[in-house]
Amino acid sequence: METSGNGVTCGDMKRAEIVSQIHQKKSVLCVGLDTDLTKIPSHLLQEEDPVFAFNKAIIDATQEFAVSYKINTAFYEAQGLKGWQSLERTLAYIPRNIFTIADAKRGDIGNTSTQYAKTFFETYEFDSVTIAPYMGKDSVAPFLEFRDKWGIVLGITSNEGSLDFQHLLVDGRPLYEHVLERVASWGTPENIMFVVGATRKEQLAHVRSLCPDHFFLIPGVGAQGGDVDTVCRNTLNSDAGVLINVSRGVIYAGNDEHFAEAAAAAARQYQKEMSVYL
Numbered sequence: 151m152e153t154s155g156n157g158v159t160c161g162d163m164k165r166a167e168i169v170s171q172i173h174q175k176k177s178v179l180c181v182g183l184d185t186d187l188t189k190i191p192s193h194l195l196q197e198e199d200p201v202f203a204f205n206k207a208i209i210d211a212t213q214e215f216a217v218s219y220k221i222n223t224a225f226y227e228a229q230g231l232k233g234w235q236s237l238e239r240t241l242a243y244i245p246r247n248i249f250t251i252a253d254a255k256r257g258d259i260g261n262t263s264t265q266y267a268k269t270f271f272e273t274y275e276f277d278s279v280t281i282a283p284y285m286g287k288d289s290v291a292p293f294l295e296f297r298d299k300w301g302i303v304l305g306i307t308s309n310e311g312s313l314d315f316q317h318l319l320v321d322g323r324p325l326y327e328h329v330l331e332r333v334a335s336w337g338t339p340e341n342i343m344f345v346v347g348a349t350r351k352e353q354l355a356h357v358r359s360l361c362p363d364h365f366f367l368i369p370g371v372g373a374q375g376g377d378v379d380t381v382c383r384n385t386l387n388s389d390a391g392v393l394i395n396v397s398r399g400v401i402y403a404g405n406d407e408h409f410a411e412a413a414a415a416a417a418r419q420y421q422k423e424m425s426v427y428l
């Protein structure tokens with residue numbers, strides 16, 4: 151057990167704790183820390199670690215409304231060693247009762263996936279990591295061997311390119327249906343979540359009917375055009391069962407010295423919209 155930057159004890163997060171946070175905060179908001187040096191307010195560039203300075207201010211401003219933070223590793227890996235240091239500081243600063251996601255979209259042959267799982271679950275103590283399932287069971291299984299950790303598998307993604315493969319008919323059913331069904335059989339709703347894009351409005355209710363008990367990580371609200379109402383009306387289950395990610399729509403709500411207040415206002419507004427359904 152370790153102590154985070156906010157003085158809260160480190161641990162792993164079970165489903166009941168996620169649900170408890172959701173009920174306490176009346177929120178399913180996941181704030182995406184897609185922190186880009188070219189987009190953060192310029193006065194922060196004088197800081198020793200501008201990315202961490204920005205993230206710290208965003209976490210302080212939004213933690214009242216957020217039940218999860220998603221760190222998209224691409225934005226950190228692009229900065230090399232410095233980026234990994236910013237990621238580590240950011241992760242340590244997130245209060246440990248808030249669910250953490252490494253959005254890394256990993257997956258490889260088994261022994262390589264084991265190393266990815268160790269990276270994000272042991273070296274960095276994330277609660278979950280996103281996984282691309284294209285390489286099949288042996289590429290996903292190593293992530294599911296860690297107690298109280300979660301694999302968040304791409305189900306039906308929010309981007310336009312999701313139509314290239316995910317909707318192709320295989321044995322008369324779209325490929326994404328096979329993925330959801332098959333992947334669900336490799337674990338349980340206690341260790342697998344699915345990524346379901348908010349922009350795939352026509353499929354949301356159907357995907358929920360295929361996976362009634364799983365949590366969904368739902369990106370695509372805000373900058374990509376998805377909306378909270380449509381997501382909530384079509385995907386909530388008795389445990390809430392969703393984490394709705396907003397990255398740019400929260401963290402870049404302002405870009406001057408009042409950026410943190412602007413992020414707090416945006417997060418508060420999203421929480422208010424969600425609370426109606428919770």
Ligand SMILES: O=c1ccn([C@@H]2O[C@H](COP(=O)(O)O)[C@@H](O)[C@H]2O)c(=O)[nH]1
Nearest residue numbers: 222307308309347369373374396397398
């Ligand atoms: O299908 C997917 C899977 C992942 N993402 C990621 O979520 C956020 C969305 O950012 P916004 O700024 O809120 O659009 C980002 O990290 C993506 O890489 C996704 O958008 N769609």
